[in-house]
Amino acid sequence: MEYHVKDLSLADEGLKLIEWAEMDMPVLRQIREHFAKEKPLAGIKIGACLHVTTETANLVRTLKEGGAEVFLCASNPLSTKDEVAAALVKYFDIPVFAIRGEDRDTYYSHINAVLDQKPQITIDDGADLVSTLHKERPEQAEKVWGGTEETTTGVIRLKAMAKEGLLKYPIIAVNDALTKHLFDNRYxxxxxxxxxxxxxxxxxxxxxxxxxxxxxxxxxxxxxxxxxxxxxxxxxxxxxxxxxxxxxxxxxxxxxxxxxxxxxxxxxxxxxxxxxxxxxxxxxxxxxxxxxxxxxxxxxxxxxxxxxxxxxxxxxxxxxxxxxxxxxxxxxxxxxxxxxxxAAEGHPSGVMDMSFANQALCVEYIVKNHKTLQKTVYSVPEEIDKKVAKLKLAAMGIKIDTLTPEQQKYLTSWEEGT
Structure with missing residues (x-):
């Protein structure tokens, strides 16, 4: 297995950090259990360019449990946790190309190392993976089924590409999910x-x-x-x-x-x-x-x-x-x-739980629907957004009301007034 991390001897420490984060990611854990049984991503190659953190580790673990081959590189030279990168390689057999503090040339060599695997699906955070693929490997980009984008900056870039007719495959803007930007971005x-x-x-x-x-x-x-x-x-x-x-x-x-x-x-x-x-x-x-x-x-x-x-x-x-x-x-x-x-460790795992639950479910959605999706930027399907919210509430032990038949009728009719 090819990989490029700082030091595999850091893996034991990284494994503990991954386990610590997982304890506060109940939604993603439920999805991983579902993926392990159903294998909805079997045979799929996924190229991910994300912050290599403990939370990301639990996302890529989930994707692998779903049957995918996952290849990971960093989306920012200073966000990589070297311990986590080592643990993913040693304990989960996930090829990682990321070293904290890597220079620009190394950063892009890592992106290209992931693209060399010919992924059918991309997961990006900032759109560097997608833009590199489009600029340097346009023929390869044509064969990609679809991708997801995690952050506001990346969505802006991708929507600009789509507007100019340059986007070669569909992208789901995970950042625009309500269970992402209302919580991840804010809290x-x-x-x-x-x-x-x-x-x-x-x-x-x-x-x-x-x-x-x-x-x-x-x-x-x-x-x-x-x-x-x-x-x-x-x-x-x-x-x-x-x-x-x-x-x-x-x-x-x-x-x-x-x-x-x-x-x-x-x-x-x-x-x-x-x-x-x-x-x-x-x-x-x-x-x-x-x-x-x-x-x-x-x-x-x-x-x-x-x-x-x-x-x-x-x-x-x-x-x-x-x-x-x-x-x-x-x-x-x-x-x-x-x-x-x-300077710190990024977002707390409890809020990344929702963001990465959206990522995992959107990847599953792309696998099922890529043949009918157009080459544009899509919002996260409402059913996925609401499913994540429901799972999060349930994990927190919180129950909510449901509409009565009378209320449902009232909200879909026009006859009744003052």
Whole structure:
């Protein structure tokens, strides 16, 4: 079996971490039990480009139990847990190509190692696997049955491809499932981002000014949790509807150009590039802390920051100190990459349980329906979304009401009024 991980001797530690995560992933565990009996993925090759974490390990285990051959590479150079990668190879016979801190060339060689296996289904987080396949192996892309995409950034890229008529196979946008973005993006990102910031800095949030750049679901979760820690939260936005919502939620809303002068912490969660730029760095207070929790490391313009700096040094693990020409110091966390995964452990397993349950069930859906699907981006089927929610509630021991026949009739008729 081909693989490329840092050190197989880390496998025992990784196995324990995988087991720990599994204890809080009851929905995925139920799906794995179903897959083990029914083998709905028998004979299928799956190429996955995901954060190599304990939660991901339980997803790929589930897919393998369903009968699939799974090949895994990292979707971010700083999110890999080397112990988990080793455990997947040693104890589950899953080929993994991922090493924490790998350079760009190694990163793409790992993607190509997965694509060399000729997968019929792809699972992506950020769309690097899909874009590489389309750019470098267009003939191979034509033969892929379908794929899934985990995150907002990837869905944006894939919808752009579909709009231009370039997408060569159907993709299900798992990110757009209600049981994904309402929970994973909001509660997962909110908690794990603060976890990463605190692990990296050990700074007090209470009383600070915390600037959240972007008020999508990730931004909403981050703002909510930062406020809960006692920070005074400022939101910056380009969308008037989201900005208005932030105002109604009680946050200060202003342009980043103004927020730059008062912020102690800055975190980007936009999915766009060059959000924090040269003009903002020059206005920041001495000691400002800057980080990113959007998928790619393009949200903070580090190139311009280096150009206006006289010195860069690592002052603490995951913290780089930039001394500006004006004498001020700016601190960047985790090289501008996902701070929640680079400086912490990513989303808690309890919320990834729903996201990865969607992934597993959508892969099963593609296997059953790929012959009728078009080359476009699909939403997660409603029945899958609701099934995940029901399984999660049941696992939590929570029961809910059901509509009476009279209520069902009322909701589907028009005759009855005041």
């Amino acid at each position: 997962g990102t909110g908690q794990s981002t603060l976890d990463g910031i605190l692990r990296a800095t050990n700074r007090l949030l209470a009383g600070s000014v915390f600037v959240v750049c972007g008020f999508g679901w990730c931004g909403k979760g981050l703002a909510m949790r930062a406020r809960g820690m006692g920070a005074r939260v400022v939101v910056t936005e380009v969308d008037p509807l989201k900005a208005l919502e932030a105002v109604m939620e009680g946050y200060l809303v202003m342009p980043l150009d103004e927020a730059a002068e008062i912020g102690d912490f800055f975190c980007t969660v936009t999915g766009n590039k060059s959000v924090i730029r040269k003009e903002h760095f020059l206005k920041m207070k001495d000691g400002a802390i800057v980080c990113n929790s959007g998928h790619f490391d393009v949200e903070i313009d580090l190139k311009s920051l280096r150009e206006i700096s006289t010195q860069v040094r690592t002052i603490r693990k995951e913290v780089e100190e930039y001394t500006l020409k004006n004498g001020k110091k700016i601190y960047v966390l985790s090289q501008g990459r996902l701070v929640n995964l680079a």
